[in-house]
Amino acid sequence: MGEFLYGTSSWSSPDWAGVFYPEGMPPGDYLGHYAQEFRTVEADVTYYRVPSRQMVEGWDRKTPDDFVLCAKFPRSIVHAGAERLPDEKRLLMPGEDGDDLERFLEAMSILGDKCGPLILQFPYFNKKVFTDPTPFLERLDTFLAGLPTEFRYGVEIRNKTWLAAPLLEVLRRHRTALVLVDLKYMPHPADLMGDLDLLTTDFVYVRLIGDRKAVEARTRTFDRIVMDQGPRLSRWARLLREVIPRSERTLVFANNHFAGHGPTTIRDLAALVEENEGKS
Incomplete structure (x- = not known):
C-alpha cells in the first residue's frame, strides 16, 4: 500500500481564524499549527510571486521533518502574460522566464526532503x-527535459480534449x-480511466477545486461547508482506493471553493478512504 497524504490548498485563509486556528493566533503561527494535523500542504502563494529564501526558510522552520510542502510554479512561467490571456510566445520559454525559474x-x-512535487x-x-496541443506539447517536452531531476513535478491541464495519449507520453x-x-x-x-491510464509516474497528485462561482454564490467567507459534496467525495474515495496501491505516494488537496471549507472537505475525504479501506 502506498503512502496517502492529504491537506489543503494553502493554509493562510483568514476565514479559518476561530474555526481551524485558535482565535487570536498570529498568522505567522498558522503553518506550525496546521502541521500538527496535516502532513502536507500546497503553497498557493508561489503562483503569484517567486518566494524569497527567507519565506521558504520560515516554512522549513515551522514544519516537522516528515512534512511535505508542495508548490506551484510562478505565474510568470506557466502563464507569462500580465493580461487575462496567457502569452503563448513566452510561456515555458527559458530565455524569458529563466531568472524566475532559477530563483x-x-x-x-x-x-530538502520536505519539498514535494512542484506543479x-x-x-x-x-x-x-x-x-x-502539438506546439504546447513540444514546448512542454523541452521544458521538462531541462528541469533538474532533484525535484518531482506535476502538470495540471485545463483543456479537456488535451487529456489524451500524446500528453501522457510526454509526462x-x-x-x-x-x-x-x-x-x-x-x-x-x-x-x-477506462480508456486512458492517467497515472504517469510513481506518485499521484489530486486537487479538489470544484465550482468557484457556485460556492461564491453561497458564501464569501470560507469557514464552513456550504455545499453538499458527499457524492463527489465518495466517488473520489473509490478512485483513490484503486490508485493508492499503484503509487508510492498519493497527495490530495482540497480547495475552499470545493465545498466552502478546505479542512472539513479533506477530513471527510480521508475518512471515506479509510472507511473503504476497512471494507476491502
Missing part, C-alpha cells in the same frame, strides 16, 4: 493561444504526474 527552484531547494498549473488555452518520459483535478468543466478522472 524559484533555488528557493524551494531549501526544503505547473496551466490555464485554459483557447484557440487564440494554441490552435491545437511519462519525464517521470511527471498528470494532476488529477475536480473542476467544473473538466471530466472526472474516473470517466477517463
